Amino acid sequence: MTRADDEAVTDFRERFAQIMVESGMPRTAARVYSALLVTDSGKLSAAELAGQLGVGAPAISGAVKYLVQVRLVERGREPGTRNAYCRVHEHTWHRYISQSDPVLLQVQSGADEGVAILGADSPAGRRLDETRRFFAFMREEIRESMAKWQRLQAAEHERD
Structure with missing residues (x-):
């Protein structure tokens, strides 16, 4: 790649990170995630991330911890070495959305409990029922959407 290409990728990485920040992701986590997305391997060491993003190791560590917690990336080690890396999950967004069901179920169940306590006829009960x-x-x-997505992905792979 030329220097101009590198600059274009860096500019894109930062613009994409800003999109993620505006959707609620912490800034450094968004920058780390974007850096991983634009890397062909999808994985970088903490030192590589720090170097690319111009931030310290503690900021990278906190960002990676957050991204692991929300299941967008995983930590790993190169086989036979002590070299650690951070990697974007394969099929990141499918995995992320698919794993949201327990949280959604918890909100649904909590709202159902609230309806039972407050009564379906009360204003609060009606709001909680709508939430449920x-x-x-x-x-x-x-x-249903995830099943459809898997069918589309399978059809795409059949064409390749």
Whole structure:
């Protein structure tokens, strides 16, 4: 790659990170995630991330911890070495969305409990019932969408 290409990738990486920040991701985590996305291997060491992003090791460590916690990346080691890296999960967004069901179910169940306590006829009970119904709807829509996505991906791979 030429220097101009490197600059274009760096500019894109930062613009994409800003999109992630605006959607609620912490800034350094967004920059780390974007750096991993634009790397062909999808993996970088903490030192490589720090060097690319111009931030210290503690900031990288905190960002990676957050990204692991929200299941967007994983930590690993090169076989036979002590070299650690951070890697984007394969099929990141499918995995991320698919794993959201327990959280959605928890909100749905909590709202259901609130309806039982407050009564379905009260204003608060009606709000909680709408919350319960919305999360039940979203869980089913996500399940169906993920199945559709898998079918589309399989068809795509058959064409390759």
